[in-house]
Amino acid sequence: DTNSFGITVPTYLDLIQASPSPVPAENALLAGALSSQTIEEYRALATRLFPELQLHVIDLEGKATKEFSERVGINFQLGNLLVPQVDVIGHQDIVFTNYLLRSLVSSIAQPRNVLINAFFAQMSNLLNPEGRLVMVEHMAPKDISLFQFMLENKGFSDIHMVPAATFRKRRILDRWLDSGNSTYDQALVDLPENHVGIIARKV
Numbered sequence: 001d002t003n004s005f006g007i008t009v010p011t012y013l014d015l016i017q018a019s020p021s022p023v024p025a026e027n028a029l030l031a032g033a034l035s036s037q038t039i040e041e042y043r044a045l046a047t048r049l050f051p052e053l054q055l056h057v058i059d060l061e062g063k064a065t066k067e068f069s070e071r072v073g074i075n076f077q078l079g080n081l082l083v084p085q086v087d088v089i090g091h092q093d094i095v096f097t098n099y100l101l102r103s104l105v106s107s108i109a110q111p112r113n114v115l116i117n118a119f120f121a122q123m124s125n126l127l128n129p130e131g132r133l134v135m136v137e138h139m140a141p142k143d144i145s146l147f148q149f150m151l152e153n154k155g156f157s158d159i160h161m162v163p164a165a166t167f168r169k170r171r172i173l174d175r176w177l178d179s180g181n182s183t184y185d186q187a188l189v190d191l192p193e194n195h196v197g198i199i200a201r202k203v
Contacts, residue, residue, distance in 0.1 A: 005034075005098045006041030006173045008136045010165035010189050011197035012096065013182065015134055016049055019199065020158065024093040024130050025050035031081055031123075032100040033059045036068035041177070042096060043072065048182040058089055082108075082118045084125060091128045097135045113146075120154040127202040136164050139196040147198070156200035164195035 016023055028050070030042045039057055046053050055074045058081065059065060069076035079085045081104070104119060105112050123133050133156065139147065144161055151159050165186075167173045172188045 004041065004170070004173070005030075005038040005096075006044070006177065007166045007170070008098060008164060008195075008197075009041065009045050009173065009176065010167065010184050010186075011136050011162070012045055012134055013049070013184060014162065014165060015160065015197050015199040016094075016132070017182075018160075019132070021130075021201070023050075023132055024128060025053055027056065027090065027092045028053045028094040028096065029056040029058060029089060029092045029126070031058055031095055031097045032103065033057050033062060033065045033069075033076075036065055038098070039065055039069055039074065040072070041173075043074065044177055046094075046096070048180070053094075056089055056092065058085060081122060082115065084122065086126055089126070091131075092126055093128055093131045095123055095127060095131070095133050097133075097137075099137060100135070101137055113150075116147075117150055117154070120150050120156070124154045124156065124202060129202060131202045133198070133200045133202070135198040137196055137198065138194055140194055144196070151198075151200045155203050157203045158199075158201040160199050162197045163191045164197045165189040165191055166195065 028046045033039050057069050057074055057076045058079045066076045077088050079088050104115050148159055168190050
């Protein structure tokens with residue numbers, strides 16, 4: 001179920017906890033929010049990693065997600081992720097995305113690489129120095145070197161791409177959400193083909 005942010009929690013935990021340098025952690029942004037469930041899973045992940053984080057969400061649309069965010073104390077803004085958003089959302093220390101590039105490419109009639117380059121440029125503008133872009137995406141092996149080049153070209157360094165670990169079933173995620181843990185049982189995850197976790201440091 002790749003429509004659930006929480007299914008990919010193991011990947012985000014691995015990428016951030018294995019970071020070779022400290023991750024700044026005052027503000028975090030979820031770029032793109034499918035549902036209130038997505039936002040709740042993002043909140044659980046982010047606050048277990050960094051309890052004092054100020055949380056933000058930005059998306060093109062979403063009345064229900066905006067209402068839910070405001071109810072739980074998350075700053076929600078409507079906005080296009082392909083144009084500057086610093087004045088709207090402020091600079092961020094961590095930006096999380098979850099299969100977002102797939103959605104952008106399928107919904108906007110522009111060449112794929114143009115859209116991805118524009119997205120990486122806006123994420124670079126949005127992040128504070130030393131901030132992290134943390135992503136889970138579908139990616140064919142042939143695209144790995146291209147993504148590496150695009151990220152470096154937009155001011156990112158320490159780029160790591162790993163096979164994405166996902167909880168095997170929704171009930172495993174539900175147990176993790178109930179547990180309060182910031183770790184997970186590696187015996188309960190899969191490594192689906194062509195799903196990749198990415199972390200990159202803004203220089």
